[in-house]
Amino acid sequence: MVSPVKTAVQDIRRLREISGVLTGHGFSAVARRAGLGRFLGDSGGADVVEFEDDGDLLGGDRSEAAVRFRNVLEDLGPTFVKLGQVLSTRPDILPPEFIDELKNLQDRVPALSFEQVREQVESNLDGAIEELFEEFQEKPLAAASIGQAHRAVLPSGRAVVVKVQRPGISEKIRSDLDILYYLARFLEATIEEVELYTPTAIVREFERAILNELDFLQEAQNIEEFGNNFAEMPTVEVPEVEHEYTTSQILTMEFIDADKLASLEGGSERAIRVLDTLLEAMVKMVLYDGFFHGDPHPGNIMVREDDTIVFIDFGLVGRLSESQQDDLIDLILTILTGDVDGVSRSLLSMGYPVGRVNLREFKADITRIRNKYLAMNLGDIEVGEFVQETMNAAQKHRIRINTNYAVLTKAAMTIEGIMRELEPDMDIMKKGMPYAKKLATRRFSARKVMQGVMNSAMGFSGFVQQIPQQMDQILMDLEGGNLTITIKNESIDEIGTFLNTLGTRLFLGIIAAGLAVAAALILRGYDYMISGVSVMMIVGILLAIIALALFWWALSWHIVGGSASSKLRLEPFMRLFRKK
Incomplete structure (x- = not known):
C-alpha cells in the first residue's frame, strides 16, 4: 500500500512538472490562474517562453495558442493526451481553433519492449507465452498511450490481435486524475469565467471515459454489443472476442x-459504394441502436475486398436514450426545413440553460447562422462548421449542451471528413435526404404518435386520480390547523427587518429618555455651583453631546449597513488570492 505522504510528494512533483510545462510553452498566466503560481519557481528544466498572455489567457492569435496547448498535452503524457481527445469532442467548450488542433493529438510514446509485453501477457493469462500462443509477433502492429497491439496465432490456428496494456499506466492515470480534480475545484472556486464550463463535471466525464478505456473487459463487451447490432447487416463486420484470452x-x-x-x-x-455503407452504418448506430463508435477515424475503419467495412477499437463509445434520439431527429428535421423556432426549442431540449436565456436574441443568432448557410450551394455546406457555429451560439447564450451529444458531435464531424475524401464532389444534403425522410416517417409514425398520446394520457390520468386524495389531505390539514402557507418576498422580508430594527431603537430611546428625566429629577436637590455655573448644567451638556454623537452614529449605521444582509460572502474574499 502506497503511503499518503509518498502520494502527496509525488503529486507535488507532478504539479511542479505541470507548471513547468505550461511555463515552457508560454502559458505562465494560465498556470498562475490555475493556482500553480507557487510552483513556477522551478520550471522542471523547461525553457521559459514568454507570450503576452497575461491579459488574454489565449493570447492574440488563437491558432498559435492552440498549437502550444496541444504541445503541452503531448508533453504531459497519456492522461493529458486522452483529456485533449475528450476536449476535442466539446465544441461547446473550446474555440474552433483548439478543436481543430486537438484532432492532431498523437500518443508520442515509445513501444514497450517485448520483455514487458511477455511479462504482462503471462501474468494476466497465467501461462508461458509459447504455451498460450502458437505464434506471437514481437513487433507491434501499433503503439498508443494505454496499450499496444500484436499479431498472434492461437493453438487452434486462428489469427488474432492481442492488445496489451502498458504496465503501471492505471496508477499513473489515477494519480493524474486526482490532480485534475484539484485544479478543477480550484478554478471553480476562484475564477468566475469557468462557471458555464463546470471543470469538475468535465473531469468527471473524462474519468468515466478513461477508466472504461483502461478496462479491456468493458471494451470486449462493447465489441460484442456492436457485433449483435450488426449481425443482420452483412456489409459491416466487427471482430469476435476470444474470452479465454481476455482480461482487464x-x-x-x-x-x-x-x-x-x-x-x-x-x-x-x-x-462511393463504401461511403454509402458507412453512412448507413452510422445512421443505424446513432438513430436506431443508440450505441455508436465514438472515434471513427480512418485508422479505426477498414475495408475488405468485397467492400465490407470493418470497425475496430471500441474503447470510446457513445450512447443515446430514445428521447435523446427523438430530440436529435427533431433538430435535424428543423434544420432541413429552416424552422428557427424549432431549432431553438431542440437545442434547449438537448441541453439546459445556466441562468436566464434571452430567447429573442438566441433566435436571432440561429437565424443569422441559418441565413449564412442557406446562401450556399447545398453541396458546399460544411456540416461540421454549421454544428460548430450552432454550439457557439448555445455557449454564448449560456446553454450547456448535454454531454451525451459531445462524443456524437466529434464522431459526426470525423465521418463527414471521411465522406468528403471518399466522394470529393459529394452533395451532403442530397446524400442525407433519403435518410431524413425515413427519420421523419419514423419520428411521426402512427405507432410513435400513439405511444406519445398514450404516455401523456397515462400521466394525465394518474394526475387526475391523485387530485381527490390530495384535496382530502389539504382539507384535513386545514381543519386540524396543520396547514401553513409561507410567502417569500424580498420586499416584505426587508419591511419586517426594518420594522423590527426601528421598534428596538425606539424602545431603547424611550428608556434612555425616561432614565435621563428621572436622573435629573432625583439630582435636582443636590445641585452645586462652581464659579456661578451649575454642575448639573455642565453634566447635562456633556450628556447631550454624547447622546447627539450616538444618535448620528446609529443613524449612519442604519442607512449604510443596518438594513443589509449580514451574511458573509466568500467570493470577494477568494478574489484576494487571485492573480490579476
Whole structure:
C-alpha cells in the first residue's frame, strides 16, 4: 500500500512538472490562474517562453495558442493526451481553433519492449507465452498511450490481435486524475469565467471515459454489443472476442484481413459504394441502436475486398436514450426545413440553460447562422462548421449542451471528413435526404404518435386520480390547523427587518429618555455651583453631546449597513488570492 505522504510528494512533483510545462510553452498566466503560481519557481528544466498572455489567457492569435496547448498535452503524457481527445469532442467548450488542433493529438510514446509485453501477457493469462500462443509477433502492429497491439496465432490456428496494456499506466492515470480534480475545484472556486464550463463535471466525464478505456473487459463487451447490432447487416463486420484470452489488461480478438480506408481512390465507384455503407452504418448506430463508435477515424475503419467495412477499437463509445434520439431527429428535421423556432426549442431540449436565456436574441443568432448557410450551394455546406457555429451560439447564450451529444458531435464531424475524401464532389444534403425522410416517417409514425398520446394520457390520468386524495389531505390539514402557507418576498422580508430594527431603537430611546428625566429629577436637590455655573448644567451638556454623537452614529449605521444582509460572502474574499 502506497503511503499518503509518498502520494502527496509525488503529486507535488507532478504539479511542479505541470507548471513547468505550461511555463515552457508560454502559458505562465494560465498556470498562475490555475493556482500553480507557487510552483513556477522551478520550471522542471523547461525553457521559459514568454507570450503576452497575461491579459488574454489565449493570447492574440488563437491558432498559435492552440498549437502550444496541444504541445503541452503531448508533453504531459497519456492522461493529458486522452483529456485533449475528450476536449476535442466539446465544441461547446473550446474555440474552433483548439478543436481543430486537438484532432492532431498523437500518443508520442515509445513501444514497450517485448520483455514487458511477455511479462504482462503471462501474468494476466497465467501461462508461458509459447504455451498460450502458437505464434506471437514481437513487433507491434501499433503503439498508443494505454496499450499496444500484436499479431498472434492461437493453438487452434486462428489469427488474432492481442492488445496489451502498458504496465503501471492505471496508477499513473489515477494519480493524474486526482490532480485534475484539484485544479478543477480550484478554478471553480476562484475564477468566475469557468462557471458555464463546470471543470469538475468535465473531469468527471473524462474519468468515466478513461477508466472504461483502461478496462479491456468493458471494451470486449462493447465489441460484442456492436457485433449483435450488426449481425443482420452483412456489409459491416466487427471482430469476435476470444474470452479465454481476455482480461482487464489483455484483449484478444479476431484478426480480420482488410485494407485501410485511405487506400481507396476518392471519387471511384468503389469508394462511393463504401461511403454509402458507412453512412448507413452510422445512421443505424446513432438513430436506431443508440450505441455508436465514438472515434471513427480512418485508422479505426477498414475495408475488405468485397467492400465490407470493418470497425475496430471500441474503447470510446457513445450512447443515446430514445428521447435523446427523438430530440436529435427533431433538430435535424428543423434544420432541413429552416424552422428557427424549432431549432431553438431542440437545442434547449438537448441541453439546459445556466441562468436566464434571452430567447429573442438566441433566435436571432440561429437565424443569422441559418441565413449564412442557406446562401450556399447545398453541396458546399460544411456540416461540421454549421454544428460548430450552432454550439457557439448555445455557449454564448449560456446553454450547456448535454454531454451525451459531445462524443456524437466529434464522431459526426470525423465521418463527414471521411465522406468528403471518399466522394470529393459529394452533395451532403442530397446524400442525407433519403435518410431524413425515413427519420421523419419514423419520428411521426402512427405507432410513435400513439405511444406519445398514450404516455401523456397515462400521466394525465394518474394526475387526475391523485387530485381527490390530495384535496382530502389539504382539507384535513386545514381543519386540524396543520396547514401553513409561507410567502417569500424580498420586499416584505426587508419591511419586517426594518420594522423590527426601528421598534428596538425606539424602545431603547424611550428608556434612555425616561432614565435621563428621572436622573435629573432625583439630582435636582443636590445641585452645586462652581464659579456661578451649575454642575448639573455642565453634566447635562456633556450628556447631550454624547447622546447627539450616538444618535448620528446609529443613524449612519442604519442607512449604510443596518438594513443589509449580514451574511458573509466568500467570493470577494477568494478574489484576494487571485492573480490579476
